[in-house]
Each structure stands twice: as C-alpha cells, then as structure tokens.
Amino acid sequence: MAKSITIDKVFKVFGDAPEQALRLARAGVSKQQILERTGQSIGVFNASFDIAAGEIFVVMGLSGSGKSTLVRMLNRLIEPTSGRILVDGENINDYGDKRLRELRRKDISMVFQSFALMPHLSVLENTAFGLELAGVPRAERERAATEALAQVGLAGWEASYPDELSGGMQQRVGLARALAADPSILLMDEAFSALDPIIRTEMQSELLRLQESKRRTIVFISHDLDEAMRIGDHIAIMKDGHVVQVGTPDEILRAPADDYVRDFVRGVDAAAVFKASDIARQALTVISEQGDRGCRAALRILEDSDRDVAYVLSPRKHYLGTVSSQSLREALRGHQGALGLKNAFMREVVPLEANAPVAELYGAMVHAPCPLPVIDDAGQYLGVVSRTTLMRFLDRDTPPVLPEQPEVAPLQLNPQFPHQAAEPIVRAA
Numbered sequence: 001m002a003k004s005i006t007i008d009k010v011f012k013v014f015g016d017a018p019e020q021a022l023r024l025a026r027a028g029v030s031k032q033q034i035l036e037r038t039g040q041s042i043g044v045f046n047a048s049f050d051i052a053a054g055e056i057f058v059v060m061g062l063s064g065s066g067k068s069t070l071v072r073m074l075n076r077l078i079e080p081t082s083g084r085i086l087v088d089g090e091n092i093n094d095y096g097d098k099r100l101r102e103l104r105r106k107d108i109s110m111v112f113q114s115f116a117l118m119p120h121l122s123v124l125e126n127t128a129f130g131l132e133l134a135g136v137p138r139a140e141r142e143r144a145a146t147e148a149l150a151q152v153g154l155a156g157w158e159a160s161y162p163d164e165l166s167g168g169m170q171q172r173v174g175l176a177r178a179l180a181a182d183p184s185i186l187l188m189d190e191a192f193s194a195l196d197p198i199i200r201t202e203m204q205s206e207l208l209r210l211q212e213s214k215r216r217t218i219v220f221i222s223h224d225l226d227e228a229m230r231i232g233d234h235i236a237i238m239k240d241g242h243v244v245q246v247g248t249p250d251e252i253l254r255a256p257a258d259d260y261v262r263d264f265v266r267g268v269d270a271a272a273v274f275k276a277s278d279i280a281r282q283a284l285t286v287i288s289e290q291g292d293r294g295c296r297a298a299l300r301i302l303e304d305s306d307r308d309v310a311y312v313l314s315p316r317k318h319y320l321g322t323v324s325s326q327s328l329r330e331a332l333r334g335h336q337g338a339l340g341l342k343n344a345f346m347r348e349v350v351p352l353e354a355n356a357p358v359a360e361l362y363g364a365m366v367h368a369p370c371p372l373p374v375i376d377d378a379g380q381y382l383g384v385v386s387r388t389t390l391m392r393f394l395d396r397d398t399p400p401v402l403p404e405q406p407e408v409a410p411l412q413l414n415p416q417f418p419h420q421a422a423e424p425i426v427r428a429a
C-alpha cells in the first residue's frame, strides 16, 4: 500500500546556531548573507505541503536550492531542525531507532543518481544487497531481487556483473535494488539526471509503467522541468531553501508564482507537455437527434449567427461530424424536404485525439479547413482547436493554456423546421 507524506513547517539549518539563522531568514535576509554573517546554511526554510499516497511528487529547483536536504529528511538521513514529517499520519521524528530502521527497511527506499554498484557482486547480488543487510534469508532475498529485476526489464541479467551493463542498465539495477524491498515510498534523488536523454526518457516511461502495475508514493527530485512535467502529478519548486510553488504541472505552467518559476517555465517544451484536450476551446455545437433531418435548421443557425461551421454531436455528446454553411448548401442543392446532417459532413475534417501532444498537431492544423474537434478514446467531444489557439500557445509571452471557458450547451435543432415552426432551434423549456 502506498503511503501519504505530510511535511509540516519543516526547517533545516546546517550549523550550530539555527535560531540566529532563522531569525535573519524570517527578517528577509538572503541565504547567502546569512551564511556570510553567521556561518549557518539554510537548507530548507519552512516547507509545508502534502504528498498524496500513490502519486509521483516532483521536487525541483536549481542546484543548492535544498531538494536533497528536503528528501533526506523524509527518511531522516538528515534530521530536521524543527517541524514535523508525517508518514500516513505518524510523526517519524518521534520514532526510536528500532522503528526508524523498520521504516527505512520496509516503507521507504531511496534511489540515488549514481549507485555505486559493487563490481565484484553479480547483478542479482547487487539487487539483493539491501535485503541482505536487513538480514533477509538468502532464498527470499533472491526471489525478491529476481522479481524486481524483471520489473525493470532486466530478466536474464541476474548472473552478469556491473561492468557488462550499460549506464542505463546499471541505473535499472539501482531502481531494482530499491524495488526489491517492495517499499510503499520511493525517494529518487536525481536518479535519472546522469543518463543521456534517450535512456532518460525511457526510464521515465519505465517509472510510469511501474506506477500503473503497482502504485507507490514517489518523491522524485529533478532539476529538469521537462522531466518534472512529464512524470509529476504534483511539483514543488524550491529556491534557496524556500518552497516557492506547489501545484500540478498545468497549474504551474498556467500561473507561475514568481519570476523564478516563470524563468523555469519559459524553458519548458510546453508542446510536449500539453495535450490537445488541454487547449481545446468551446465552439458552436448542435445535437443531431433525427438522422433524416437537420440540414436546413443547421444552415439557418449558421447564417443567423454569422458562423462558418458547427460541430454535430449525438445526444450523448459523441462527435458525429462537422458541417459548414457551404457543405450544408451543397448537400441541400436540388434536394426537396428534410435532409440528415450526415449528408453534409465535411470529409476533410479529421478529429484530433484528446491525448495527442500539442507538438503533434501542427501538421493536421496546417491543412485544416476549420478548427478541428477534439475527441477522447470513447468518442466524446471535448471542444475544438483552432490555428489561433495554436499560435497563442506557441507565443511564449502568454500562458500556454487559456483559462477555462464556461461550457456552451449544444443547440437542439427543431425537427419541424422549416415547416410548422419558424425557429430552427428548440428552446429549452
């Protein structure tokens, strides 16, 4: 079972006169000046936030901002100067030695940037090493290690030695070692930072895949916002020991808390982070209830509202097709009586998939005759993406995603139109 973590007013000052340093920090004196004046180093200043059970929580910030200090307090490799750290509601700072050892053995594993694998031990022995230290009997630890290696894609490599493995594979062994204890919390301190970009992306996917098969609470330290955005459910951004913002990737990109965060955000490849559904906007939609009519009503609505296109949905809001005044006129030309909307669907309008990254939409948008509808896996209509929306997205001076729009209800076409009733739309009662 994954566990939650609460960080409550946590401070860490390196040095023997923390009170003096904290007084200056509260008065707004910079970390650098405090160090110069007192010799005390502010590691973490008044951090408070919650990490939900089963989420990937990324802590990011420039080098020296306090990330490692923060994460090491979560298993008390570093003792906080003050404040509480709760794991599933229990204050781990109250733990005695025995309980603390248990916490480190059973609940929390840590993965570092470079794991010094032991060259004279096999991959299996390296993976089982932590369990061996914890006194787990041989058969049991080898079983756990074999399973952990399989989870990270290293089945078959058990008998190999570290120098036979690539850097990426060695990092997988490090991850397997952490997984072998089957921890509920995984602390990963820049675990992928030393890997080259392709291997790194692979490892990120691997981690997301592992999360799907078994959810753990992962606290992931990174100085790379692209990585943070890709894997993080929530992100905390640190600067000089302060937590300057906590939010979802979306919230941070939409509304950076200050210039420091804004500078981080500017460098992000937003087009890889955001999906079509994130940038979809409202548009004119009509509901097709009768398959054999609707063209005349829809044409009238478009003409009256001076619009070019309408998106046709089923009563359950599944996307059916797109009509334009031109496609409607062409379908109706020479036709007597009612005509179903499907006869006027624009064939060149191909919907965008909700999960497609924005970066993959450019090609489709270049040739699109109108804003393109976005639909999810189930065929549900989510909105449209226009070339204007895409241009705004690419403009780095505006937030990549526009604020939420109020939902515009689809128009109900009057099946009687144009005969018995004058109005093309059925008004809600």
Ligand SMILES: Nc1ncnc2c1ncn2[C@@H]1O[C@H](COP(=O)(O)OP(=O)(O)O)[C@@H](O)[C@H]1O
Pocket: 014, 015, 041, 042, 043, 061, 062, 063, 064, 065, 066, 067, 068, 069, 070
């Ligand atoms: N053992 C220590 N003694 C003194 N200062 C330390 C110690 N560990 C970290 N610091 C200081 O705490 C600050 C945060 O360091 P760290 O948590 O390692 O940052 P990050 O992981 O974000 O690079 C830095 O200014 C660093 O110099």
Ligand SMILES: [Mg+2]
Pocket: 067, 068, 069
């Ligand atoms: Mg660090």
